[in-house]
Amino acid sequence: DQQVKQNSPSLSVQEGRISILNCDYTNSMFDYFLWYKKYPAEGPTFLISISSIKDKNEDGRFTVFLNKSAKHLSLHIVPSQPGDSAVYFCAASATGNQFYFGTGTSLTVIP
Amino acid sequence: DAGITQSPRYKITETGRQVTLMCHQTWSHSYMFWYRQDLGHGLRLIYYSAAADITDKGEVPDGYVVSRSKTENFPLTLESATRSQTSVYFCASSLQGTGNTIYFGEGSWLTVV
Numbered sequence: 001d002q003q004v005k006q007n008s009p010s011l012s013v014q015e016g017r018i019s020i021l022n023c024d025y026t027n028s029m030f031d032y033f034l035w036y037k038k039y040p041a042e043g044p045t046f047l048i049s050i051s052s053i054k055d056k057n058e059d060g061r062f063t064v065f066l067n068k069s070a071k072h073l074s075l076h077i078v079p080s081q082p083g084d085s086a087v088y089f090c091a092a093s094a095t096g097n098q099f100y101f102g103t104g105t106s107l108t109v110i111p
Numbered sequence: 112d113a114g115i116t117q118s119p120r121y122k123i124t125e126t127g128r129q130v131t132l133m134c135h136q137t138w139s140h141s142y143m144f145w146y147r148q149d150l151g152h153g154l155r156l157i158y159y160s161a162a163a164d165i166t167d168k169g170e171v172p173d174g175y176v177v178s179r180s181k182t183e184n185f186p187l188t189l190e191s192a193t194r195s196q197t198s199v200y201f202c203a204s205s206l207q208g209t210g211n212t213i214y215f216g217e218g219s220w221l222t223v224v
Contacts, residue, residue, distance in 0.1 A: 006153075034212060043115075043201055043215035044154070089153060091213070097142060097161055098169065099205075099213050103153035 003027045004092050006102035014110050019077040021105050023090035026071065030092040030100075035064060035075045038087045038104070047088075048075070080109045114138065115216035117202050123222045130189045132219045134202030140214075141207040143185040144169075145177065147198040148218075154201065160185055161207070192223045 005024045013019045021035075031052040036044035050057040050064045050073070057064050063076045077084055087104045115136045124130050136143065145157040146169075156169030158177040166177050174196060176188045189196055199220050205213040 036215075041218075043217045046212050046214065049212060091154075097159060097167075098156060099144070100156075101146070101154035103151060 001026075002103070003030075004090060004100045004102040006088075006090060006105050008105050009103070010106040010108070012108045012110060013080045015082060016079045019075075019080045019084065019107055019109070021075040021077075021088050021090075021107065023073045023075075023102055024071060025073075025092050025100075027092070027094060027100075028071070029094040032093045033064070033066060033073050034091045034093075034099070035062075036089045036091065036101075037084075038089065044089055077107075080107075082109045082111050085109045115202055115204055115214060117200075117216040117219045119219060120217065121220045123224060124192050125224055126192060126194060128192050130192050130221065132187045132189075132200055132202075132221070134185045134187070134216060136183055136185075136202075136204045138204060138214075139182060140204035141182070142205045142211075142213075143179065144203040144205075144213065145175070145185070145187045146201045146203060146215075147171065148201060149198050157187065157200075189221075192221075194223050197221060197223045 034049040035047040037047050038044040048062045066073045087106045089104045091099045091101045093099045118133045144159040146154040160166045160179040202216040203213045205211045
């Protein structure tokens, strides 16, 4: 049973616009959430994280929002750039010894 | 800073053969993980290790064996490879405890024919 879900397999956005990637989870014990970016033939690279005690975390063009009551998190990229085209995975952890990943969303930023 | 290195990066093997994927990290992270990535499934945890000589099963452990005699190494062995084990395998590590980020190697592409 998938505990972390990314229901949009793909997303296309114009350069300069906002990209919003969504993620839902089912386990209320999750207390730490992460986003990873993956280019083809490379390993996933860490992008941004958020603890369950916060509802927002920003790092440059990237902002992650957490809605605990809805068990939902989202990643906002503003402005989107062609180099942001990649597969994005969200992940969640309850104890720090297991990280559960979603199935990924492929983002294409159109120049 | 080497981080996490995986070898081999690419491997083709035959059904029934034993294959070992190597993983080495230079950060002295307590936790190490093996994931496989398959279309439609994302990243699924095979095994993880909290410290040397401590390993535990993840979501999809069947057909795999791990060991961790040294903190820096975490090899993954397919004892008798099957076609369903054709996948991309990622090793990862993190510091101990919740709230820590997990860092990935570059992956090992395994094809079982």
